[in-house]
Amino acid sequence: MNESRDPNAVRFDPASGADHVESYFLKANDPSGERALWIKATIFASAREPGRPLAEGWAIAFDRRGGTSKHVAVKHVLPFSDALFGAEGLDIAWSIAGSDDRMRIRPGDTHGRITRREHSIRWDLRxxxxxxxxxxxxxxxxxxxxxxxxxxxxxxxxxxFSGEVDVDGERWDLSGWRGMQGHNWGRGHADLYAWCHVNTWESEADLTVEALSGRVRVGPVLTPLVTLVCARFRGVTYTWNGPLEIARAHGDVGLRRYSFSAEGHAARIEGTFEAETDDMVGLYYPNPDGPMTYCLNSKLARAHLRFEAAGRPPVVVKSHAAALEIGTRDADHGVRMHV
Known part of the structure; x- marks a missing residue:
């Protein structure tokens, strides 16, 4: 990035009074593709209510064992002033007075507890x-x-990952689960976006892939869909984000499906990610300036990838333990909203 700041350093300035959303998240996938865990810590600040920024803790335990979706989604909210977000790197912490709810994320470990009504998710992970x-x-x-x-x-x-999660009293052992940690921020959520990530495959493959496509509003104008793709294959990183690569890249965003392709001089890639409606959890993502974004979130998506580095035979892999998120302003998306 050619920036002195750590990639995980918080970008929110409480003194600015500006619209701001910021998220730190972890996801971990069961190798069997039957379960997944998603943990997120967020900041929400609106210029309409200066001086009242919020911190939020989110957790989803995705579970489709036995062919039945039994997802648990929880969230709690507190004043930003009661939370810690590190200016030097990954350092997030808070406790909610009068309850056992808490959040701690730092390099190498996370623990916490979030409750909502009759549901609870507690975790202690490395x-x-x-x-x-x-x-x-x-x-x-x-x-x-x-x-x-x-x-x-x-x-x-x-x-x-290693460690354990307690989902409504059931203990999950996460030893050997693969996943990632992400960070995003800005003035609001894109009007339409898709994001995917996968590093757990049905066959052996030293490959990690992430892609995103989005449209944003610049004044009254909605930009065309822009697609960016990153991959790491056998230790080598490929990023399709040069001017010609962006011009050639293609993304197609539906409410349950996301496909993309990109090519450059070093490699080409194409992928399709799909999720069943029952494998998606709907989340409300309000924007500081008013409109609602609906996040259709699945960590149990199917993925089909074809990756070909220059001078090497193509690698074709599949997964049923992939992350797929669709962000839409369409309230008629048909996914059950949880939190």
Missing amino acids: FDGEARPFVPFPHPAMYRGKFPKSKTLTPYPDLV
């Missing part, structure tokens, strides 16, 4: 992976300036 981030935007100024309004990067694209 994670390990190489700190070589995926940086999809091609210019450092795009991370510092106002455009695009949504910034994203992945400080840890490939992690291995």
Whole structure:
């Protein structure tokens, strides 16, 4: 990025009074593809209510064992002033007075508890992976300036987890689960976006892939869909974000399906990610300026990837333990909204 700041350093300035959303998240996938865990810590600040920013803790335990979806989604909210978000790197902490709810995320470990009504998710996890981030935007100024309004990067694209999670009293052992840690921020959520990530395959493959496509509003104009793709194959990172690569890249975003393709001189890639309606959890993502974004979130998506590095035979792999998120302003999306 050619920036001195750590990829996980918080970007929110409470003194600015500006619209701001920011998220740190972890996801881990059961190798069998039957379960997954998603944990997120967020900041929400609106210029309409200066001086009242919020911190939020989210967790989803995805579970489709036995062919029946039994997902549990929980969320709690507290004043930003009661939370810690580190200015130097990954350092998030808070406790909610009068309850056992809490959140702690730092390099290498996370623990916490979030309750909502009759549901509870508690976790105590360690994670390990190489700190070589995926940086999809091609210019450092795009991370510092106002455009695009949504910034994203992945400080840890490939992690291995250990530890345990308690989901409504049931203990899950996460030993050997693969996953990642991401960070995004900006003035609001894109009007339409798709994001996917996968590093758990049905066959052996030293491959991690992440892609995103989005449309944002610049004044009254909605930009065309822009697609950016990152991959790491056998230790080599490929990023399709040069001018010609962006012009050639293609993305197609539906409410249950996302496909993309990209090519450059070093490699080409194409992929399709799909999720059943029952494998998606709907989340409300309000924007500081008013409109609602509906996040259709699945960590149990199917993925089909074809990757071909120059001079090498193509690698074709499949997964049923992939992440897929669709962000839409369409309230008639047909997915059950949880939190």
